[in-house]
Amino acid sequence: MAVNRPALRRSDNLGLVMRALGSGKASTRSELANLLGLDRSTMTHLVGKLLETGLVEQSESADAAPAESTHRPAPRAGRRPLRLLLRHDRLLVGGIELTATAYRAVVMDNAGSLLLRDSGPNPHPHDPARAIAAVSDRLSSLARGAGVRPFAVGVGLSGIVDPHRARLVSSDAFDAHDVDLARHLPANGTGAPALVFDNDANCGAWGELHAGGHADRDFIFVLGRDSNAFVGVGLGLALDGAIYYGRRYQAGEFAGVERVRAADSQFSLTQHQLLRARVNRAIMRRVVTELLQALVPLMAALDPSRVVLGGMLRTQVAAVRRLLQTDLACSPAAGACLAIPFAASHWDEDEVAAGAAGMVLEKLFSGPRPERRGGRDTVTWEQLFDTITR
Incomplete structure (x- = not known):
């Protein structure tokens, strides 16, 4: 130190x-x-x-x-x-999950207790930056009414996100490209909490890191996104206690091996078919099978301590194990993966919102990497002290 x-x-x-x-x-x-x-x-x-x-x-x-x-x-x-x-109850942060149709927000303390929950329809479905500003303002208002003051808020949303520049590089779910996510936020020094952005699957992984403390720092988080308009999958890769982004922030971007080039989804199925996955067992089985076909080689290469399933995949832990032992058993890589446990996410339906809050705390306690200083993904103790003493 x-x-x-x-x-x-x-x-x-x-x-x-x-x-x-x-x-x-x-x-x-x-x-x-x-x-x-x-x-x-x-x-x-x-x-x-x-x-x-x-x-x-x-x-x-x-x-x-x-x-x-x-x-x-x-x-x-x-x-x-x-x-x-x-005093874990004095370290308060917020977390927001934004989808194309809805949002979920929480306030959490450093011990992982959720002090406030809120959810509702996306107030600006075609403008993620404006929606984030509106939801953040609502969360701050609700927090004041509840007597809690988060010093910073993490935000998770679907797509390729550059946290350092606070930009949504591209997103099929929002049909958006190169969006400045902070453009509608108040200027620094106004007393509003700082906002930090990341991909929703990465936020899920951040949440598992925070919940796990110093143990189990290498795993894959798999988020099954399921809204009224879009179904997809994203991966968050936790390596040695930090999220791996790749050079262009595309690490964890998923595409099924049977996907047709012109398809409107990440799988061989259409979005119309995927929207029925929760109520159609055959479609869900197809989704899980194609997911594992792409996931097994990654598991064999990384040898993670576990794989965490979130979103609509949270209930598929047993199905995944069965498929590895039956349909995919002929794959040498699948055999090696049988020793890797699968588990449902720690935070259940709050996994992205609580994970975004956990991301803020993990960044705070780990400190910014030298090459990341000055970026919009930096969280400082000074911000926390200013909030508490204001």
């Missing part, structure tokens, strides 16, 4: 302290000072600020979780050092 230097702003050091507490590597002032290379007086000042904001509390409890840091001070007789604990 970085050490204390004059060039670091106070908010940077506060962020370092919060990340250290969140990782469990330190939990007392002396452990934090040793881990971060900060002097004791600086650490006392920083912890005092965090206690003032309510983001941290201190406890003398003997059963508080021990820190994992190797920089432990020598034990001393006398008073037990006060342990510092994150």
